[in-house]
Amino acid sequence: MTTIRTVAERAGVSMKTVSRALNNPDSVSSNTRERILAVAEALNFVPDQRARGMRLGRSGVVGLLTDVIASTPCAVDIVRGVEDYLSEQGYSMLIGNTESRAGSSEAVLRGFRASRVEGVLYAATYHRLAEEFHPPPSMPSVLVNCFHSTPDLPTVVPDEERGGYAAIEHLLSLGHRSITYLTLAPEIEATRLRMKGALRAMREAGISATTESFAVTGQTGTGAFSQAEAYEAAHNLLLRRVRPTAIFCGNDEMALQVFNAAADLGIAIPEALSVVGFDDHRLFSEGMRPGLTTVALPYQKMGRLAAELLLNELGGSTQRGVVRVDGPLVVRASTRAVDGKAAPARKARSRASAKLVSP
Amino acid sequence: MTTIRTVAERAGVSMKTVSRALNNPDSVSSNTRERILAVAEALNFVPDQRARGMRLGRSGVVGLLTDVIASTPCAVDIVRGVEDYLSEQGYSMLIGNTESRAGSSEAVLRGFRASRVEGVLYAATYHRLAEEFHPPPSMPSVLVNCFHSTPDLPTVVPDEERGGYAAIEHLLSLGHRSITYLTLAPEIEATRLRMKGALRAMREAGISATTESFAVTGQTGTGAFSQAEAYEAAHNLLLRRVRPTAIFCGNDEMALQVFNAAADLGIAIPEALSVVGFDDHRLFSEGMRPGLTTVALPYQKMGRLAAELLLNELGGSTQRGVVRVDGPLVVRASTRAVDGKAAPARKARSRASAKLVSP
DNA sequence: GTGAAAGCGCTAACAG
DNA sequence: CTGTTAGCGCTTTCAC
Secondary structure, three states: OOOHHHHHHHHOOOHHHHHHHHHOHHHOOHHHHHHHHHHHHHOOOOOOHHHHHHHHOOOOEEEEEEOOOOOOHHHHHHHHHHHHHHHHOOOEEEEEEOHHHOOOOHHHHHHHHHOOOOEEEEEEEEEEEOOOOOOOOOOOEEEEEEEOOOOOOOEEEEOHHHHHHHHHHHHHHOOOOOEEEEEOOOOOHHHHHHHHHHHHHHHHOOOOOOHHHHEEEOOOOOOHHHHHHHHHHHHHHHOOOOOOOEEEEOOHHHHHHHHHHHHHOOOOOOOOOEEEEEEOOHHHHHHOOOOOEEEEOOHHHHHHHHHHHHHHHHOOOOOOOEEEEOOOEEOOOOOEOOOOOEOOOOOOOHHHHHHHHOO | OOOHHHHHHHHOOOHHHHHHHHHOHHHOOHHHHHHHHHHHHHOOOOOOHHHHHHHHOOOOEEEEEEOOOOOOHHHHHHHHHHHHHHHHOOOEEEEEEOHHHOOOOHHHHHHHHHOOOOEEEEEEEEEEEOOOOOOOOOOOEEEEEEEOOOOOOOEEEEOHHHHHHHHHHHHHHOOOOOEEEEEOOOOOHHHHHHHHHHHHHHHHOOOOOOHHHHEEEOOOOOOHHHHHHHHHHHHHHHOOOOOOOEEEEOOHHHHHHHHHHHHHOOOOOOOOOEEEEEEOOHHHHHHOOOOOEEEEOOHHHHHHHHHHHHHHHHOOOOOOOEEEEOOOEEOOOOOEOOOOOEOOOOOOOHHHHHHHHOO
């Protein structure tokens, strides 16, 4: 591996001049600068980030700590967003996973400290309280897709309330009045917030609704086996004497179970029933027939923003508190006006699903 | 940040003795060792990996370069597998994404070189030829889920041929004789290899089949919009005068389109049609009704193995060539014997889906 | 505009 | 068994 010394010798200057030519070009005569850069290029010289960092007192590395990233595949978009921004800013990203070490993040954080990361991002698989993460003092931290009871940490989460509002507002605009919310487990933060937004939309439309009259719990836990529960809940819901004309689901998987239950009962979607999902897992929402209208979770944007907050904090900013990021409602073919008119498509990609409707 | 010097002073020994106590405990009297470790613990001392690496001539860091990780969420399991093994071995992992820099991996690799990574893993989103990756000389590299025309690189890929064989063998064991393979785009490597395995299974059962008689192309590209194509292909297939009793699909999304087409035509799965998928995207395969029998892609195992190969190579081993990793056939409820008997469940988790069949 | 020396935190080689 | 010296590759004084 060629070093700055080799470059200096080959260019006939001192090491420091090479260093200057690379880091502060203006402080070197353009003559020698060109020569140095040419030599560096020819030797394929890349300065050692570690040595540089040691001298400068900053590593140029940020650590990303994730919980069980596997269970919600789309959460990788968080990682992408983080990586995008960090690389734009000349930072490198170390990544570590809590799961591998039996739920303890201590070992990973120790590794991060050993690499002298300048800050840490803690990303959760789903929006939740993350008390298990103990932000190391002297290591600026930002929470992504989770939050802390002591909210003095910068935090980036999806705007669940707006999501719930947007979904219900959409259904109301299509003329639906008999709407049910098939929720995720009630103890989940997302459930509470989306409910709030959904009820607000109902109220604003002059429809009286309470949590009790409005919600059916489709999922009592966060495990993988809850899809059977969701099917049963949807099935029972669709057998009610007064059947809703629209169902808003806690996530896209649950929407799929609503599709399944509706198919088994001979209820056509969207003709006899409109369905809205949440998350916009594209494999689902574009693959289902009809294409699923759903609220997207803005994971990539959240990742970017979180990285930005962290780097700002490293730069001296002290912005604290929670930032809520808006996710768009993606209208596809699973929602339709009660009088039979199709919902207006709002996104280009809903065309693909539209084609699926009448193949 | 406390350094080894502070620890040395507090413990009343030299820096080198502290170093020894940490890295080569036996070379220090147990007496002073205990004292040193206690002080280090109390000061929350973590040695600077960068300084250590500079001195030792090894960074303890490996780079993982991915292409467009977003499009196939389950490929994150590769990352998990890699991270698991690396952290077990005391390595850190830098991660970089090609996509962000307009398809060029040069910038990311430069960053890796700057951090003096000891080796690089290149992971692709789907099994394919990856000529765009130019393994930097002097940086040991391993390919994951992709391969190179000059096959002197260690390479880890799924055993597609065995997967195709396992799927068809399963259907044959259920008595199916009229089987069609709804393939991914024919130019994809996976298609060719699975076809090979599938045809071998047919031949061994004494059934004559050729690519032409056996295959229907359900997807001509790798883009997201191909689901409409898959639906149409499935639809046409199911309208044939002699309809197959079983369909083997190129992936789980296509299996979903087969479900959709079958539902629209009033064909019951698995009673009148058995369906096998590929990938085992669990959100799909467990969420579909009936649960989808599918061949799992062993991404996590592949990641682990690739990391292992890389570390071995760093240790001097020179194992070259392609390693194929086996993925299990996960039997759920979408396949059934032609005479009506249910398929024997082979995995515990198929119980969940089994419940979904008769809720 | 450029160079010499010192030091970031650590450890291998050589004393003692 | 333990301490001293030198140096990994780089950059910041402080001279010239």
